[in-house]
Amino acid sequence: MAVLTVKNLAKTFNLGTPRASRVLDDITFEVRGQTFVSIVGPSGCGKSTLLNIISGVEEHTSGEISLTSDEGRPARMGYVFQDPRLLPWRSVLRNMMYVQDDQGEATVARARRYLDMVGLAKNADFYPGQLSGGMQQRVGIARAFAVEPDLLLMDEPFSHLDAITARGLRAQLQDIWAQSKKTVVFVTHDVVEAVELSDRIIVLQPGGRIYEDIGIDLPRPRRQTDPTVATLQAEVLARLEAMKELGRTTEPVA
Amino acid sequence: MSTASQATVDRRRSTSEIERSTPAWRRRLTSDRAARVAALLSFLLVWVLLSLLFRRVPGPVEVVQRLGEEFARGEVFGNFGSTLYRFGIGVALATVVGIAIGVLMGLSSLSRAFFESPVLVALSIPAIIWAFLTVMWFGFGDLSPIVTTFLTSVPFVVVNVAQGVRGVSRDLRDMSSTYHVPVSRQVRDLVLPAVAGYIAAGVRFAIIIGWNGVLLAEWFGGGGGVGYRARWWYDANRFGGFAAWVVLFVGFIVLLDRFVLDRAIRRAFRWRDS
Numbered sequence: 001m002a003v004l005t006v007k008n009l010a011k012t013f014n015l016g017t018p019r020a021s022r023v024l025d026d027i028t029f030e031v032r033g034q035t036f037v038s039i040v041g042p043s044g045c046g047k048s049t050l051l052n053i054i055s056g057v058e059e060h061t062s063g064e065i066s067l068t069s070d071e072g073r074p075a076r077m078g079y080v081f082q083d084p085r086l087l088p089w090r091s092v093l094r095n096m097m098y099v100q101d102d103q104g105e106a107t108v109a110r111a112r113r114y115l116d117m118v119g120l121a122k123n124a125d126f127y128p129g130q131l132s133g134g135m136q137q138r139v140g141i142a143r144a145f146a147v148e149p150d151l152l153l154m155d156e157p158f159s160h161l162d163a164i165t166a167r168g169l170r171a172q173l174q175d176i177w178a179q180s181k182k183t184v185v186f187v188t189h190d191v192v193e194a195v196e197l198s199d200r201i202i203v204l205q206p207g208g209r210i211y212e213d214i215g216i217d218l219p220r221p222r223r224q225t226d227p228t229v230a231t232l233q234a235e236v237l238a239r240l241e242a243m244k245e246l247g248r249t250t251e252p253v254a
Numbered sequence: 255m256s257t258a259s260q261a262t263v264d265r266r267r268s269t270s271e272i273e274r275s276t277p278a279w280r281r282r283l284t285s286d287r288a289a290r291v292a293a294l295l296s297f298l299l300v301w302v303l304l305s306l307l308f309r310r311v312p313g314p315v316e317v318v319q320r321l322g323e324e325f326a327r328g329e330v331f332g333n334f335g336s337t338l339y340r341f342g343i344g345v346a347l348a349t350v351v352g353i354a355i356g357v358l359m360g361l362s363s364l365s366r367a368f369f370e371s372p373v374l375v376a377l378s379i380p381a382i383i384w385a386f387l388t389v390m391w392f393g394f395g396d397l398s399p400i401v402t403t404f405l406t407s408v409p410f411v412v413v414n415v416a417q418g419v420r421g422v423s424r425d426l427r428d429m430s431s432t433y434h435v436p437v438s439r440q441v442r443d444l445v446l447p448a449v450a451g452y453i454a455a456g457v458r459f460a461i462i463i464g465w466n467g468v469l470l471a472e473w474f475g476g477g478g479g480v481g482y483r484a485r486w487w488y489d490a491n492r493f494g495g496f497a498a499w500v501v502l503f504v505g506f507i508v509l510l511d512r513f514v515l516d517r518a519i520r521r522a523f524r525w526r527d528s
Contacts, residue, residue, distance in 0.1 A: 056431070077432065085428075
């Protein structure tokens with residue numbers, strides 16, 4: 001059963017003014033349960049705007065979005081941002097509880113379990129300022145998983161981290177995802193990252209249209225050093241290069 | 255042929271090394287506490303000099319004597335207690351109402367448009383006008399000083415809190431909306447802690463401005479209190495007694511700020527020091 005359905009979605013900023021600019025155009029896709037979908041594309045192609053529209057932070061101009069939950073209640077969403085977005089005056093555990101509907105003991109235990117999964121069980125009472133950037137981002141990831149979301153949105157969560165920390169967190173994300181099997185929509189500009197993590201890659205082109213929808217059928221867990229992963233990464237990169245070339249020889253889509 | 259040049263080594267000392275090599279007396283003399291003591295001593299010195307130069311300026315010794323006499327007459331506790339009661343209620347009301355209006359103004363542009371002009375008008379009315387008006391409206395009693403304290407101090411709390419709320423991180427507010435955090439929890443756990451510094455600044459202003467208000471209302475309205483007693487000495491042309499009451503209340507405000515407000519602020523911001 002589909003969890004997320006996006007149909008003919010469009011977004012124009014400053015609509016009805018001379019400064020109107022269309023950033024998303026006729027976007028249609030479906031994300032089924034327990035899949036990890038990445039949205040990739042060059043800077044400014046509307047990836048983050050699409051995620052913000054799905055999350056409800058941003059309004060869309062036209063088209064439809066629907067989110068389905070199996071349990072007869074409104075669908076829950078988790079969001080991992082580019083930066084951790086933690087309340088600096090609350091401890092790590094209290095930051096995780098801030099976004100929870102239920103504040104009971106069972107929820108605290110669940111929050112602690114996810115903190116343990118990201119290796120921060122001992123830091124539950126620390127303030128964010130006492131943690132490194134990578135540790136803070138792990139809290140952000142644990143917070144998103146701990147709300148037990150029907151759909152988890154991730155907006156370039158590793159883009160502000162150094163390469164070593166980002167690699168460690170990607171491996172950790174794969175492990176948590178393998179255990180929880182949440183439905184994930186992951187925005188990145190890094191094709192290598194997308195191939196390592198995803199079941200499917202949706203490529204957006206400048207002007208905010210879908211260029212290609214690529215299935216990634218590789219066994220998990222995946223590591224960048226694995227030759228099959230590396231080969232597929234090169235192939236997807238080549239397709240993106242082709243898209244770039246096409247953009248140079250044809251009219252802009254927008 | 256090359257000549258060997260002498261290498262210059264610029265070795266920087268660590269802070270612990272600098273601390274070790276600085277004599278203890280010098281460290282004490284350049285401490286914050288020494289600066290505070292120096293300010294107090296300078297003030298006392300200027301006061302003594304002025305009292306020696308001008309006959310109508312009572313010196314510190316005379317002021318302390320007059321204060322002692324007031325204690326002996328049993329005037330201090332009753333009058334000081336009355337003022338404290340009126341001042342406390344006025345400032346507490348101003349803090350609660352000011353935070354509520356400030357949060358509304360910070361969160362909603364409609365509330366901002368509604369409250370902006372009244373707050374500006376209230377800010378521009380001096381405490382003495384409120385004192386006259388409340389004495390005319392409510393007569394002699396507790397109500398005039400309480401309302402004067404409230405009216406003079408509430409706009410300062412409102413302006414500070416509204417400014418703080420508008421500065422709350424947009425990212426954190428978006429994060430809260432994304433996770434559908436209830437508005438009451440957003441206000442309690444996000445907005446109020448984020449504006450704690452602005453609230454503290456607003457309450458400090460409220461205390462200082464409210465003090466003016468309560469004294470003026472008591473001065474004109476009678477009915478006991480520090481302002482009333484200060485005026486009694488002023489009418490008797492005895493400036494020592496007048497100054498004794500001023501010193502008593504100023505001393506109280508300074509102690510309140512240092513030992514209550516300052517500690518509360520440090521406690522509220524202990525996460526920042528961690």
